Amino acid sequence: MAPYLKAAIGLVPVFSRPDHLPDTELERRGVAVDRGRLAGYNRVCGFRLTDALPPTYPHILAFPLATKLMSAANFPFPVVGVVHVANRIEQRRPIDAGETLDLSVRAVDLREHERGRQFDVVATASAGGEEVWRGVSTYLRKERKGGSARGGDRPEPPAPSARWRVQPRAGTDYARVSGDHNPIHTSRLGARLFGFPRPIAHGMWSKARCLAALEGRLPEAYAVDVEFKLPILLPSTVAFSAQPQWTFALHNAGSGKPHLAGTITA
Numbered sequence: 001m002a003p004y005l006k007a008a009i010g011l012v013p014v015f016s017r018p019d020h021l022p023d024t025e026l027e028r029r030g031v032a033v034d035r036g037r038l039a040g041y042n043r044v045c046g047f048r049l050t051d052a053l054p055p056t057y058p059h060i061l062a063f064p065l066a067t068k069l070m071s072a073a074n075f076p077f078p079v080v081g082v083v084h085v086a087n088r089i090e091q092r093r094p095i096d097a098g099e100t101l102d103l104s105v106r107a108v109d110l111r112e113h114e115r116g117r118q119f120d121v122v123a124t125a126s127a128g129g130e131e132v133w134r135g136v137s138t139y140l141r142k143e144r145k146g147g148s149a150r151g152g153d154r155p156e157p158p159a160p161s162a163r164w165r166v167q168p169r170a171g172t173d174y175a176r177v178s179g180d181h182n183p184i185h186t187s188r189l190g191a192r193l194f195g196f197p198r199p200i201a202h203g204m205w206s207k208a209r210c211l212a213a214l215e216g217r218l219p220e221a222y223a224v225d226v227e228f229k230l231p232i233l234l235p236s237t238v239a240f241s242a243q244p245q246w247t248f249a250l251h252n253a254g255s256g257k258p259h260l261a262g263t264i265t266a
Contacts, residue, residue: 046212062123116143160239
């Protein structure tokens, strides 16, 4: 919770911030996987208990570096004021839990968006000098209203292959195994402060849960892109669907409103 409390100071107008991304790359070398934490993560996200890291797990290992980067005084936006709108993972090969990894994180490509500004946080994991994993998280800083409407004529969602009940504790469970204690996921009060009637599920939990549903059917090396749509309010029932050409999606099981859309490329 402490990084988010520190970052919240940036929401106070008296604190000025630069209008450009810092030319900073944070690194952490020789990172070993805590197998107990990995097992807890696998259980929360639905992965099998194996020695291979889930494709989303290096994101968890790099998350402290990303939080440190975005919480710094020279970062243009407070971390609690940005929205995670998309994520791309490139898994170059399977990663064994016994490997030690060198991690790096940097922010790039600050750009205009119809609702504000966007930027990417690029994280990499290397083993033996070889990059084995890369993640690109796209964040939106909302600065104006308008943009593409989320309602209107929405296509009928595909027939679900599974329905999942996302329990009220999903936010706190994922925070425990991931280290992401953003209060919009763990606190009813924190969620209300940012306009949500109750806590919402982490976007990276929803991505991980979808990939867990496809476990055993994916190639050893692939890229997976997702766009995060409407948040999953806790609790909720969601419908998962996957197509043979490796697209997948999450929708609200009752209303059909979209939560996530993803694509896998070998």
